[in-house]
Amino acid sequence: MIKFEKFTLDNGLRVLVHQDITTPIVAFNILYDVGARDEDESRTGFAHLFEHLMFGGSANIPNFDSPLQNAGGSSNAFTSNDVTNYYDTLPVQNLETAFWLESDRLNQLAFTDKSLEVQRSVVIEEFKQNYLNQPYGDVWLLLRPLAYKHHPYKWATIGKEIQHIEDATMEDVKTFFYKHYTPQNGILCVAGNVTVEQVKELSQKWFGPIKPRENYSRELPVEPKQTELRKLEVERDVPSDALYMTFHMASRMDKRFYLADMLSDVLSRGKSSRFTKRLVLEKHLFTELDAFITGSSDAGLFVVSGKPMEGVSLEKAYAEVRLELEILQKELITEYELQKIKNKMESINVFGEMSVLNKAMNLCSFELLGDAGMINQQMDNYVNITPKDLQEEAKEIFKEENSSVLFYKAKK
Amino acid sequence: MLDRVTAPETKATEKVSYIEPEVRTLSNGMKILGFNIGSQEVIQLEFNFHAGSKYQEKSLIARYVSKMIGEASSNYVSGEIMDKIDYYGAFLQSDSDRDMSHVTLFTIQKQLKHILPVFAEALLNPTFPERELNIHLKNGKQNFKVENEKVGYRCRQLFTELLFKNHAYGKFADETAYDELSASMLIDYYKKMYSASNGLIVVAGKFDDSLYNQLEKEFGAIPIGENKRNAQKVIFSKAEKVYEEKPGAIQSGIRIGKVLNVIYGSDEFFKLQIINTVLGGYFGSRLMSNIREDKGYTYGIGSAVVSMEDAIFFFISAEVGADVTNETLQEVYFELNRLCNDLVPKEELVMVKNYMLGSMLKSSDGPFSMADKYKSVYFKGEDLSFYDRYISMINKVTSEELITVAKKYFNPKEMLEVVVGKK
Numbered sequence: 001m002i003k004f005e006k007f008t009l010d011n012g013l014r015v016l017v018h019q020d021i022t023t024p025i026v027a028f029n030i031l032y033d034v035g036a037r038d039e040d041e042s043r044t045g046f047a048h049l050f051e052h053l054m055f056g057g058s059a060n061i062p063n064f065d066s067p068l069q070n071a072g073g074s075s076n077a078f079t080s081n082d083v084t085n086y087y088d089t090l091p092v093q094n095l096e097t098a099f100w101l102e103s104d105r106l107n108q109l110a111f112t113d114k115s116l117e118v119q120r121s122v123v124i125e126e127f128k129q130n131y132l133n134q135p136y137g138d139v140w141l142l143l144r145p146l147a148y149k150h151h152p153y154k155w156a157t158i159g160k161e162i163q164h165i166e167d168a169t170m171e172d173v174k175t176f177f178y179k180h181y182t183p184q185n186g187i188l189c190v191a192g193n194v195t196v197e198q199v200k201e202l203s204q205k206w207f208g209p210i211k212p213r214e215n216y217s218r219e220l221p222v223e224p225k226q227t228e229l230r231k232l233e234v235e236r237d238v239p240s241d242a243l244y245m246t247f248h249m250a251s252r253m254d255k256r257f258y259l260a261d262m263l264s265d266v267l268s269r270g271k272s273s274r275f276t277k278r279l280v281l282e283k284h285l286f287t288e289l290d291a292f293i294t295g296s297s298d299a300g301l302f303v304v305s306g307k308p309m310e311g312v313s314l315e316k317a318y319a320e321v322r323l324e325l326e327i328l329q330k331e332l333i334t335e336y337e338l339q340k341i342k343n344k345m346e347s348i349n350v351f352g353e354m355s356v357l358n359k360a361m362n363l364c365s366f367e368l369l370g371d372a373g374m375i376n377q378q379m380d381n382y383v384n385i386t387p388k389d390l391q392e393e394a395k396e397i398f399k400e401e402n403s404s405v406l407f408y409k410a411k412k
Numbered sequence: 413m414l415d416r417v418t419a420p421e422t423k424a425t426e427k428v429s430y431i432e433p434e435v436r437t438l439s440n441g442m443k444i445l446g447f448n449i450g451s452q453e454v455i456q457l458e459f460n461f462h463a464g465s466k467y468q469e470k471s472l473i474a475r476y477v478s479k480m481i482g483e484a485s486s487n488y489v490s491g492e493i494m495d496k497i498d499y500y501g502a503f504l505q506s507d508s509d510r511d512m513s514h515v516t517l518f519t520i521q522k523q524l525k526h527i528l529p530v531f532a533e534a535l536l537n538p539t540f541p542e543r544e545l546n547i548h549l550k551n552g553k554q555n556f557k558v559e560n561e562k563v564g565y566r567c568r569q570l571f572t573e574l575l576f577k578n579h580a581y582g583k584f585a586d587e588t589a590y591d592e593l594s595a596s597m598l599i600d601y602y603k604k605m606y607s608a609s610n611g612l613i614v615v616a617g618k619f620d621d622s623l624y625n626q627l628e629k630e631f632g633a634i635p636i637g638e639n640k641r642n643a644q645k646v647i648f649s650k651a652e653k654v655y656e657e658k659p660g661a662i663q664s665g666i667r668i669g670k671v672l673n674v675i676y677g678s679d680e681f682f683k684l685q686i687i688n689t690v691l692g693g694y695f696g697s698r699l700m701s702n703i704r705e706d707k708g709y710t711y712g713i714g715s716a717v718v719s720m721e722d723a724i725f726f727f728i729s730a731e732v733g734a735d736v737t738n739e740t741l742q743e744v745y746f747e748l749n750r751l752c753n754d755l756v757p758k759e760e761l762v763m764v765k766n767y768m769l770g771s772m773l774k775s776s777d778g779p780f781s782m783a784d785k786y787k788s789v790y791f792k793g794e795d796l797s798f799y800d801r802y803i804s805m806i807n808k809v810t811s812e813e814l815i816t817v818a819k820k821y822f823n824p825k826e827m828l829e830v831v832v833g834k835k
Contacts, residue, residue, distance in 0.1 A: 070767070090770060117708070272491060
């Protein structure tokens with residue numbers, strides 16, 4: 001059970017406080033409700049590029065990191081298709097430094113040409129390092145547009161192409177900032193040995209004077225139901241073939257989300273999972289085979305990815321995975337298997353409560369979904385799931401016409 | 413009007429609390445360090461053996477012995493142990509580095525009594541079935557081929573080979589090594605190395621004293637064996653520049669460094685840690701500020717001083733745009749020279765000190781981290797006074813002292829340089 005308190009400033013900023021007296025470290029996490037899905041299709045990669053710019057100095061503070069490091073802290077951030085999340089950890093006595101820094105960059109960024117120019121190249125190097133200069137690095141650049149035809153999940157957070165990042169102008173940057181970086185769009189959580197009064201006072205002092213900005217309401221195209229199997233085959237200079245499959249699944253707030261999550265666990269959570277046990281170890285058709293969900297806010301993807309053993313064709317590999325999926329559609333999973341998954345989830349939940357930063361991030365994510373209190377009800381969503389529920393969901397999700405398949409072939 | 417220009421007052425971290433473990437011994441002589449300091453109902457139970465890759469006679473043995481623990485045992489067929497571990501929501505993690513092999517169980521407290529006998533069976537009676545081993549080896553080989561395509565991986569390997577030319581630290585498995593391993597080699601190694609005298613148990617989290625009795629019951633039967641720990645002298649590397657071209661690469665992997673002839677835990681050792689932080693040990697470091705934040709040549713660049721049992725070495729590493737490989741090298745040497753020729757400005761040194769103290773606080777937060785911190789000095793013959801000396805050095809060191817040490821150890825002409833990719 002994670003206890004927390006919540007209040008909202010007049011400008012709309014939501015603030016969560018979680019007290020944990022056992023640690024000398026405080027976590028300051030601030031999430032903004034903006035991600036790659038909010039980008040213009042002709043200017044992708046922007047939310048992430050922007051995350052980099054947020055470290056390039058703000059109106060009154062030329063450099064974000066130096067004062068934080070001076071206070072014994074460190075900082076980082078990540079961007080997903082849904083959100084941009086910034087976090088600082090520091091010795092608790094210096095908490096105010098984080099308030100000072102984070103409020104100033106929400107108040108107004110410095111917008112220097114130098115920062116834009118440098119971060120454009122840094123992000124381009126990141127693009128190369130993780131997506132182009134790695135075997136299989138471009139998989140998500142291929143899979144997303146295969147699975148999504150309308151919804152902006154069709155491009156990756158890094159962007160569709162390097163060109164979009166190269167083309168970003170200062171005007172774009174400013175427009176993006178004022179549109180998405182508003183107090184109403186932010187959720188702050190402070191977790192550590194702090195009191196609610198202390199956090200209230202600091203929030204009021206540093207964030208209180210920031211004026212609310214225009215509300216942004218998101219209107220995204222809904223991905224129409226997929227009605228036929230999509231296939232893509234590419235050839236790349238990689239050591240071995242790889243197989244990728246995606247299936248459309250429910251959005252984060254749908255009850256069916258938890259069913260899909262559990263199905264992915266049945267298939268590939270732990271070494272005794274079906275994929276690992278049967279297809280990797282018993283039949284030895286794959287060197288690795290995973291199932292996971294993207295976990296996105298809007299309707300997401302159930303993904304299967306694997307590398308077939310040398311000598312096993314992609315066609316054969318695909319057929320074997322289909323067979324496992326069909327078993328889930330035809331046969332009920334055993335109570336033992338179900339209990340195993342539930343026990344594992346319980347453990348993961350408890351281990352997740354070990355770090356203040358982790359707790360702060362999760363509280364913010366749940367608040368974004370509607371209510372931070374959901375953090376304590378997560379297990380309830382799984383407890384009552386029955387084998388029958390899972391079978392019904394498997395019948396829906398694993399329909400072949402709901403899937404996209406990528407054959408990623410090694411150049412011979 | 414709120415003053416947004418002036419930074420709020422800060423206070424440096426004065427004290428980091430390091431906690432002494434409870435020390436117990438099993439009837440077979442195996443030592444236990446217990447960190448009963450958690451607030452969450454979780455337990456980490458780690459078995460450490462002096463059985464890292466430097467002791468193996470053939471590549472991959474150490475790795476696959478630890479990897480195969482939990483695969484099958486005298487009383488459980490393949491898959492049964494993993495099934496039970498998953499069922500009770502536990503995690504089994506095993507790995508092996510140059511010096512040590514580790515097998516670790518993570519569990520929530522309420523499942524401990526169910527899972528402990530299973531874990532003991534996995535650790536005490538493993539069978540290393542040939543069929544499963546072959547599967548793991550085939551997978552490992554394929555995985556190796558993938559990794560080897562990455563400039564970063566290839567660069568690290570080549571660098572380490574050259575740095576430790578005449579030491580086991582410099583030996584790497586090639587593709588053929590995966591075809592030459594047999595179950596009997598693993599069994600021999602396991603029998604010789606996974607013994608009470610050659611290992612140490614570290615348990616951390618929230619538990620009561622009865623845990624020690626349970627450990628005696630389940631692990632008191634680990635054979636006594638003998639202590640295999642031994643130091644093999646590292647012959648210091650010579651400076652050279654090596655370039656391996658990878659056609660079509662759009663980035664290059666870069667590694668620059670040397671073996672440091674310094675004593676672990678000595679004043680100079682701590683000073684080297686501080687200089688390294690200035691150079692490349694944190695986000696605001698000189699390498700990051702210059703090469704990423706000013707020039708935009710890379711997504712990330714950093715440096716580290718690594719302490720192993722037989723050697724302490726220093727390295728800088730980055731993956732950079734192929735077109736700016738030479739420019740990056742030039743800037744790296746510029747920064748090394750600057751470190752040796754100019755005093756670290758006072759303001760920068762204060763920031764580095766504050767940052768280091770803050771991160772020491774962070775890295776010892778929680779029972780698992782505390783256990784890790786203790787272990788890392790314990791195996792090198794130190795105790796917690798190591799950290800007191802470290803903190804006191806951070807507080808008192810001057811720029812003048814640092815430049816003397818920089819000149820002695822960070823001479824750019826003595827560095828090994830490896831580039832894989834395209835220049």
